[in-house]
Amino acid sequence: MSSFRFSTEIRVRLPEIDAAGVVYHGVFFTYFEVARSEYLKALGLPDVWKAPGVPTLIVHAEADFASPARFDDLLRVEARIAGIGRTSFTFEYRVAGERPVAAGRTVHVTVDPATWKPVPVPDGFRARIDAFEKG
Amino acid sequence: MSSFRFSTEIRVRLPEIDAAGVVYHGVFFTYFEVARSEYLKALGLPDVWKAPGVPTLIVHAEADFASPARFDDLLRVEARIAGIGRTSFTFEYRVAGERPVAAGRTVHVTVDPATWKPVPVPDGFRARIDAFEKG
Amino acid sequence: MSSFRFSTEIRVRLPEIDAAGVVYHGVFFTYFEVARSEYLKALGLPDVWKAPGVPTLIVHAEADFASPARFDDLLRVEARIAGIGRTSFTFEYRVAGERPVAAGRTVHVTVDPATWKPVPVPDGFRARIDAFEKG
Amino acid sequence: MSSFRFSTEIRVRLPEIDAAGVVYHGVFFTYFEVARSEYLKALGLPDVWKAPGVPTLIVHAEADFASPARFDDLLRVEARIAGIGRTSFTFEYRVAGERPVAAGRTVHVTVDPATWKPVPVPDGFRARIDAFEKG
Numbered sequence: 001m002s003s004f005r006f007s008t009e010i011r012v013r014l015p016e017i018d019a020a021g022v023v024y025h026g027v028f029f030t031y032f033e034v035a036r037s038e039y040l041k042a043l044g045l046p047d048v049w050k051a052p053g054v055p056t057l058i059v060h061a062e063a064d065f066a067s068p069a070r071f072d073d074l075l076r077v078e079a080r081i082a083g084i085g086r087t088s089f090t091f092e093y094r095v096a097g098e099r100p101v102a103a104g105r106t107v108h109v110t111v112d113p114a115t116w117k118p119v120p121v122p123d124g125f126r127a128r129i130d131a132f133e134k135g
Numbered sequence: 136m137s138s139f140r141f142s143t144e145i146r147v148r149l150p151e152i153d154a155a156g157v158v159y160h161g162v163f164f165t166y167f168e169v170a171r172s173e174y175l176k177a178l179g180l181p182d183v184w185k186a187p188g189v190p191t192l193i194v195h196a197e198a199d200f201a202s203p204a205r206f207d208d209l210l211r212v213e214a215r216i217a218g219i220g221r222t223s224f225t226f227e228y229r230v231a232g233e234r235p236v237a238a239g240r241t242v243h244v245t246v247d248p249a250t251w252k253p254v255p256v257p258d259g260f261r262a263r264i265d266a267f268e269k270g
Numbered sequence: 271m272s273s274f275r276f277s278t279e280i281r282v283r284l285p286e287i288d289a290a291g292v293v294y295h296g297v298f299f300t301y302f303e304v305a306r307s308e309y310l311k312a313l314g315l316p317d318v319w320k321a322p323g324v325p326t327l328i329v330h331a332e333a334d335f336a337s338p339a340r341f342d343d344l345l346r347v348e349a350r351i352a353g354i355g356r357t358s359f360t361f362e363y364r365v366a367g368e369r370p371v372a373a374g375r376t377v378h379v380t381v382d383p384a385t386w387k388p389v390p391v392p393d394g395f396r397a398r399i400d401a402f403e404k405g
Numbered sequence: 406m407s408s409f410r411f412s413t414e415i416r417v418r419l420p421e422i423d424a425a426g427v428v429y430h431g432v433f434f435t436y437f438e439v440a441r442s443e444y445l446k447a448l449g450l451p452d453v454w455k456a457p458g459v460p461t462l463i464v465h466a467e468a469d470f471a472s473p474a475r476f477d478d479l480l481r482v483e484a485r486i487a488g489i490g491r492t493s494f495t496f497e498y499r500v501a502g503e504r505p506v507a508a509g510r511t512v513h514v515t516v517d518p519a520t521w522k523p524v525p526v527p528d529g530f531r532a533r534i535d536a537f538e539k540g
Contacts, residue, residue, distance in 0.1 A: 014442060015294045015435050019287040019341065025193045025241075026164035026285060030420050033161070037419060037477065058160045062197035071289065072442065106160075149307060150300050150429045154422045154476065161420060165285050172284060172342065206424065207307065295463045295511075296438070299431035328430045332467030376430075 004078035004094060005132065008038040012073045022068035028102050029061055032093045035079035036106070039091075043132055045125060055113045059088070063104035073097045081129045087118035089129070139213035139229060140267065143173045147208045157203035163237050164196055167228045170214035171241070174226075178267055180260060190248045194223070198239035208232045216264045222253035224264070274348035274364060275402065278308045282343045292338035298372050299331055302363045305349035306376070309361075313402055315395060326378045327386065329358070333374035343367045351399045357388035359399070409483035409499060410537065413443040417478045427473035433507050434466055437498045440484035441511070444496075448537055450530060460518040464493070468509035478502045486534045492523035494534070 010031055018024040069075055078094040088109045095102040112119045145166050153159040204210055213229040223244045230237040247254045280301050288294040339345055348364040358379045365372040382389045415436050423429040474480055483499040493514045500507040517524045 011439075013435060014438050015288060015296060017289045018285060019289070019291050021289050024285045025196055026161055026168070029161035029164065030418060033419050034416075041477070057203075058200055060197070060199050061160055062195070064195050065193055072446070146304075148300060149303050150423060150431060152424045153420060154424070154426050156424050159420045165283060168284050169281075176342070207311070295466055296431055296434035299434065303431070327473075328470060330467070330469050331430055332465070334465050335463055338462075 004080045004092075006035075006039045006042060006080060007076050007078040008035050010034060010075045010077055012069055012071055012075065014071055017071050020068075022070055023073075023101075025063070025065060028063050028065075028095065028104060029106075031075065031077050031095060031102075032061075032063075032079070032091070032104050032106060035077040035093055036091055039079045039081075043128055045128060055111050055119075056108045057111050057116065058106055059109050060107040061104070062106075063093075063102050065102050066100045069095070069097055069101045075101060081133060084121055084126050084129060087120055089121060139215045139227075141170075141174045141177060141215060142211050142213040143170050145169060145210045145212055147204055147206055147210065149206055152206050155203075157205055158208075158236075160198070160200060163198050163200075163230065163239060164241075166210065166212050166230060166237075167196075167198075167214070167226070167239050167241060170212040170228055171226055174214045174216075178263055180263060190246050190254075191243045192246055192251065193241055194244050195242040196239070197241075198228075198237050200237050201235045204230070204232055204236045210236060216268060219256055219261050219264060222255055224256060274350045274362075276305075276309045276312060276350060277346050277348040278305050280304060280345045280347055282339055282341055282345065284341055287341050290338075292340055293343075295333070295335060298333050298335075298365065298374060299376075301345065301347050301365060301372075302331075302333075302349070302361070302374050302376060305347040305363055306361055309349045309351075313398055315398060325381050325383045325389075327381055328376055329379050330377040331374070332376075333363075333372050335372050336370045339365070339367055339371045345371060351403060354391055354396050354399060357390055359391060409485045409497075411440075411444045411447060411485060412481050412483040413440050415439060415480045415482055417474055417476055417480065419476055422476050425473075427475055428478075428506075430468070430470060433468050433470075433500065433509060434511075436480065436482050436500060436507075437466075437468075437484070437496070437509050437511060440482040440498055441496055444484045444486075448533055450533060460516050460524075461513045462516055462521065463511055464514050465512040466509070467511075468498075468507050470507050471505045474500070474502055474506045480506060486538060489526055489531050489534060492525055494526060 012023055016023050016027045075095050075097050080092055081089050082092045083090045088107055091106045093104045109118050110121050111117060147158055151158050151162045210230050210232050215227055216224050217227040218225045223242055226241045228239045244253050245256050246252060282293055286293050286297045345365050345367050350362055351359050352362045353360045358377055361376045363374045379388050380391050417428055421428050421432045480500050480502050485497055486494050487497040488495045493512055496511045498509045514523050515526050
């Protein structure tokens, strides 16, 4: 797996912990979301892609869990866009504290906000991502 | 895909809705959890497997999203154990309202609660699931 | 405290449990929300007051906690509108399992959806609530 | 209202936004929790008071909401212990972005972890807080 060029940090909150004393697995999809938002903002793409009314739909989400995270852990969450298709793109994530914690992937379809039907990924978005990820 | 023998119902709550007016994708992992809990309880397996201190770990979770769910929708969530390995088992889920909404899968490893190391799936658990799913 | 004429049931979900093995205190505001939604729906008032775009704002929320609730507990959540002012109304709640668990209160201001400024509580809403609570 | 000597920052996350496009009111109790955790950690009191197994119970929580917070807002959350009784203490909070957003209060009872019965607030805790808040 090649390297990630973007990462952000997240401090584990108490209500994110479950009865076993570790971060509830569903919470990692929120951590992915935070990293995705910060990634897009860092690349100057937040207004269209991430704000309320954003014309994308998530069609797939997955995560693998390697070791538990605990209350007050400081986690590094890496994010990248690993591929862009005609009407969709794929984010990948890695979460680590002192050890690898989780890895994941989400697939996003670009849609017409009026009809929610797939539309081509805008050229400007594609170019900006390519410049960042392959530059 | 063969049929599911267990299902439960979930009414969508307002705080589960995101800014786009649909159920936030991460919430479906909670819906899967509710169905998994109810499935195990229905089979008489709740105390050991689902209560706080439960000796299983989730190592993988994934979901595909077909159409949005909205506030106050009544969703049917189907669950089944689709496979049992030596130290793990796999749950599958389907969520539908008037249309198919989501499908997913979680993989659970049975562990020693003292060491959190994998241990064989207990024979009694395996037999109870087989009786339900294949009976 | 006089009686409540409306109640609904909620089964405690695993991710609602915190590291101490009890329902996280912030989750009770979601339970209040569920009861409030069901109350308004039961009175035929859901479309305007509870759906996305609803013209009310919460200006106050509070809860007192008497005893813990645990995973899989079946809770009865009572709700009522205890008072209606010129531009606001107050909901009260009680949550109990085998013992009293929590009680709370939320205050809602009716607003113009365009300006988010307070507007008088509609006469029809007021009449419907009065008929239910005092009838 | 006198000044707060402690504050922390929170960036609003997308799943914390509700269908109206603003932070869901119940989420502020999580923001209060984050500020409370950071406050206690900053004062060197985290292990006993905030980690899983912490011997305190929340008996009251409340919040007033002044103006909405939105996705990606950077909020300053102030916290202080405003009073310490024989077996309880009270936290107060203020949340602001460009404008005041919310204010709140939580009351915590110190308990014996074995019996969950109230016990006196430890002298060391009381002295540390007094030194910080009144020093």
